[in-house]
Amino acid sequence: MPSTRPTLRLVLASNSPRRRQLLTDLGLRYEVRLREVDESFPPHLHRAEVAEFLAAHKAEAYRPDLAPDEVVLTADTIVCLDDDVLNKPADEAEARAMLTRLQGRTHDVYTGVCLLSGTGQRTVFSDQTRVTFRALTPAEIEFYVRQYQPLDKAGAYGAQDWIGMVAVTKLEGSYFNVMGLPVHRVWKELEQLGMVTLQQPS
Template structure:
């Protein structure tokens, strides 16, 4: 059975490789990621992970699909992927010196239609950032294509005072939960430890 990752994220591919999983295909799902009116961040993460897996499943019904989404939130405010440097700076300024949540939605969809849907929350505490630190991070370009405009596995790791929850969830995919979901569905891809 083919295993497909419904994401173009190289970070998710790397995270799967850490637990011995190499997807047979990587098929980005094209779904509208705009939050629904009054949608809670946790509901958004769940909805988008499910929608991504099901979108790819339409063209690959005999495969096992892994769909995921990451939502960074301060309270009910959702910080998506920054569109430009000004928005990235605003996000980092908002995160400076406070806690935020990284909510990971996960959907593992079996060929027979059975699905495991999970939502995981990791609390992340940022140190107070100086203007120079924000300027340097913006100049690095690392904020591009990252929810909340930062990558914990990169330079922004120096901004994190503590986390409570799954580190891999903050990177983009809670690998412990992926492995358990696959095993729970009776799917054992080669390499999964």
């Protein structure tokens, strides 16, 4: 079974149940810490730069309180249609508008990740996935928004939800990245930090 190295402790700075589940499914031990962080970003940033900026910005909010043996993981997922960033919708009307724009088209999902240690070591990276939606009817969009309330999701949808099952026709890249965490990259970075080991069965 995988395990985190006892000398370094992983802190997940996210309220996302999807990110928590993904780390749990990796077999990692972690502590969750939450605080409010402004999620605005400079307008000149482009696509992956936005996701990486937000992840790093969130991590910096935790820097003063990190112990030397702790590493905080922060992440931010954005949906890009053309050059427009579709973040979390403010209300149902905006969610419907986002899904109306996405339907029948291909868009990009970027998740930025930052790993910041209590000793000041910082790693920032991002991953990209291209997602294609089939054409959706207004009734399907209305059903999803009302039934699933996707106001906490970038682009107003979750790939693991009903709409992902009925609308996604093509996905190029990591599915887990669309869920909110490119776990293949996270695992690699944690390995390089010496934070994870594989315990062989006896």
